[in-house]
Amino acid sequence: MAMLAVALVLFYWAWIASPRSIQTGHEQLLREQGQAFGATFFPVDPRRMLGDWDGTCILFDPDARKACIVSRGRKARTVDFEYFNTWQLKWTEYPGNPVFRFQHVHILFETRDFDRPTIRVAVPSRSDGEAWNAKLSILMS
Secondary structure, eight states: OHHHHHHHHHHHIIIIIHHHHHHHHHHHHHHHHHHHHTOOOOSOOGGGEEEOTTSEEEEEETTTTEEEEEETTTEEEEEEGGGEEEEEEEEEEOTTOSSSOEEEEEEEEEESOSSOOEEEEEOSSHHHHHHHHHHHHHHHO
16 A cells, blocks of 8 residues: 555656646746846747757747747746857758658757857757748748
8 A cells, every 4th residue: 555655646746746847947937038038938839939848949039039048948048039140950861761761850050159159959850940940031030
């Protein structure tokens, strides 16, 4: 019976409590960045979020012309769109692999920051990367 109780507590923490606290942390981080820089990053609009919380993600506010760069869901930095010089869609192609032909798909941003001249943001597929490449052209114009 004690094992069942321990299992239930672990299940609750792993599947219910922990994800909620992570989500609350993301919410607080984005609200703070938005308030400090006059932008709106929360609630998160998935159409304006490039990347994911496990790596690097960038959230865009086209009205304020600001971007919030979030590293591993913990550290955030808000910048003007002019911070980004250029971007390129990149991938590694493996012609012999018909299932996973395009791997390591990402968008590489070149910035105006000497200390962080490039930012790499992973995308799930080449087609998603092509869509984001077009979105970035629209956002940055």
